[in-house]
Amino acid sequence: MPTNLASGAEYDTVGSKRWVWPAFAVPGVVWLILLFLVPFYAIFAVSMGQVDPILQRVRPEWNPIYWDPAVFGEAFADLFGGQLGVIALRTLAYVFIASIICVLIGYPVAYYVSRKAGRWRWLWLLLILAPFWINYLMRMMSWVNLLSPDGQVNSWLTTIAGWFSMDFNPPNWLAGYHLVVILGLVYGYIPFFVLPLFAALDRIDSATLEASRDLGASSAQTFWRVTWPLSRNGVLGGLVIIMLPMFGDYYTPNLLSGSPRTRMLGNTIDQFINQTTSQGALGAALTIILMLFVAGLMVYYLVTINKSAREARE
Amino acid sequence: MSARNRFFSNPWGKPRFLPLVTALYVIWSIVPVAIAIRFSFNAGRSRSVWQGFSTRWYVGTPEAAESVLYDASLRAALLQSVKLAVLTMLVAAPLGVALAIGLARWRGALAKPANILMLVPLVTPEIVMGVALFLVFDNLYDFVPFGTWAQFLGHVTFSISFVVIIVRGRLFAIGRDYEEAAMDLGASQFQAMRRVLLPLLAPALLASFAIVFAISIDDFVISQFLIAGADTVTIPVKLYSGARLAPPPSLNALATLLMVTTIGAVVIAGLLFRALGKRGGEGGSALESVANFEM
Secondary structure, eight states, X not given: OOGGGTTHHHHHHHTOOTTHHHHHHHHHHHHHIIIIIHHHHHHHHHHTXXXXXXXXXXXXXXXXXGOOTHHHHHHHHHHTTSHHHHHHXXXXXXXXXXXXXXXXXXXXXXXXXXXXXXXXXXXXXXXXHGGGGSOHHHHHHHHHHHHSTTSHHHHHHHHHHHHXXXXXXXXXXXXXXXXXXXXXXXXXXXXXXXXXXXXXXXXXXXXXXXXXXXXXXXXXXXXXXXXXXXXXXXXXXXXXXXXXXXXXXXXXXXXXXXXXXXXXXXXXHHIIIIIOSTTHHHXXXXXXXXXXXXXXXXXXXXXXXXXXXXXXXX | OOHHHHHHHSOOXXXXXXXXXXXXXXXXXXXXXXXXXXXXXXXXXXXXXXXXXXXXXXXXXXXXXXXXXXXXXXXXXXXXXXXXXXXXXXXXXXXXHHHHHHHHHOOSTTHHHHHHHHXXXXXXXXXXXXXXXHHHHHHTOTTSOTTHHHHHHHHHHHHHHHHHHHHXXXXXXXXXXXXXXXHHTTOOXXXXXXXXXXXXHHHHHHHHHHHHHHHHHHOOHHHHHXXXXXXXXXXXXXHHHHTTSXXXXXXXXXXXXXXXXXXXXXXXXXXXXXXXXXXXXXXXXXXXXHHHHOO
C-alpha cells in the first residue's frame, strides 16, 4: 500500500472539507446497501418465513424475532440422509475432481508461460487470456455442438473406428455422463485458475532460483523447495477463484447433460427459486447453506494467506 | 541482459514437456470455440457438416427470418444485451469512480465497513447474488418490475466493485501531490479535483466504461434470475436456452457477435490501460485484479 495516502488526515486541514470524501462514497455505498445488503437479508427473511396456505407461496418474515428456522431442519434432514445429500456429495465430488484436474493441467501451463516461454511469452499470454473474453455460455455451447449425437466428436470417433474396421455405436455424450460434466467444469473454469497462478509465478524473482542452483540444488530440488512453496498461495488463490462459482454452478450440468444423474446443488437452487413458487423458503435455505460453506472456504484461504505472510516477515 | 533474459536463454528444467502441455492446452481451449465460429458461416443448416461459406445466418433475407438480423428472438436478445450493457455502463462507472475516490480518502470510522461492503460482492457466488436479487424484487421492492429494470439494477450492483478496483489502483499511483500543488497555488478543493484529478483519472474512467460494458454484456446468471418473459432474454440466456434444442447456425452467429463485441470492449480498455501505463500508472495490476475475480 503506497504511503502517500496514509497521511490523509493532514490534508484535511490544508483546505479540504472533511465531509467531501465520505460524500463521494455515499451514492455507491447506499446503492450497495439497498441492492446488495438488503437482498442478502431477504434470503434470510424468505428462508425463515411461512408458506401462505392459500397462495402457496412464501411470505417472508422481515422481523428476526419471528424467524422460524423450521425449513433449515427440513433442509438438513434431506442433506444428511435424503436425496439432497446425494446431490451435495456429487457437487463436492465434481468440484473436487475438476479442481484437481485444473491444478494438474493449469500448473504446467502457468509455469511454462510465466518462466520458460522466452520471447513468445506475449503470444502465449494472449492465448491463455483469450477464453476470458469469450462468453462462458458460448464456450459451453461449442461443446454442446461438438458432443451432440451428430456432432464432430462422434464423426471423428466413427472415422477412427473405421480405420481399425471396428464397430462403433456413437453414444449421446450429452445424456448424463459424469465425466462430460466434470470436463465441462474444467474447460469452463481453468482459465480463471491459470491466470492468478501465472501472476504468482511471474512474481518469483529469478535471482532466488539462481541462488538455489548456485548453492548446489538440482533443478528438481529447486522446483520443490523454492518455486513450489513460493507459488503455493497462487495455487490456493486460483482454487478459491474457481471453486466459488463452481459450487454454485447450474448451467454447466444443465447444458452438458440435463439428466437428474448429474444434478448439482446449484440446479436444485435454480429449480426451487426459478421454477417453483412454493419451495422458495427451501431454495433460500439452501442458498444460505451454500453461502456459509463457500464463506468457510474463503476464511480458510484468508487465514492461510495471512499465516504465510506472517511467516515471511519473521 | 537482464536476469530474466539470462534465465530464459539457459533453461535448466526439461523444457520438452512444458511447451507440449501448454500447446495442447491452448488448442483444447480455443479450437472448440473456433469450430463454433466457423459453423456460424456455414451455408447449410448443419452445425457439424461444412457446406460452404455464407453470411446468411448473420444478415440473411427478411423473408427467411432466420438470421440474427431478421429472426425476431435473436435480434431481441442482441438488442436487450446491448441496451443493458450501455445503461449499466453509464450508471456503474460514475458510481464506482466516485466510490473509489471516496473510499481511498475517507478516514472516518465507517470507511472500513464501507470498504468491506464494496469487496464482498466480488467474492459472492453469482447464484447467491441472483437468488438475493430475485427474492428482494419479488418480495420487497415489488415496485421494480422484473425484466429490464431489475436486470439493470442487478448488473450495476455487481459492476460497481470492479470499477472501484480498477480506479483505486490508478488513484494510489496518482497520489495527492498534484492536487496539493494545485491547492497551494490557490485552487479550491473542487477546482483541484476538476482540473487536476479528473484529467489524471480520465483513462481509468474510460477503461471502466469499457470493462463494465464487457462484464455486463457477458453476464448470464443475474440476467437469467431477473428475467421477465421472452422479450428480456439476453444473448447469454438465449445461448443457454437454445443450445440443446438443435438450433440452426444463427445461434452460433449470435454467440460470435457477442464475442466480437466483448473483445472489442476489452481491447479498448486494454489500450486505455496502456496509455495510462506509459504515464506511470499501475493499470496492469488493476486489470489483473479484474481478471482474478472476473466470472
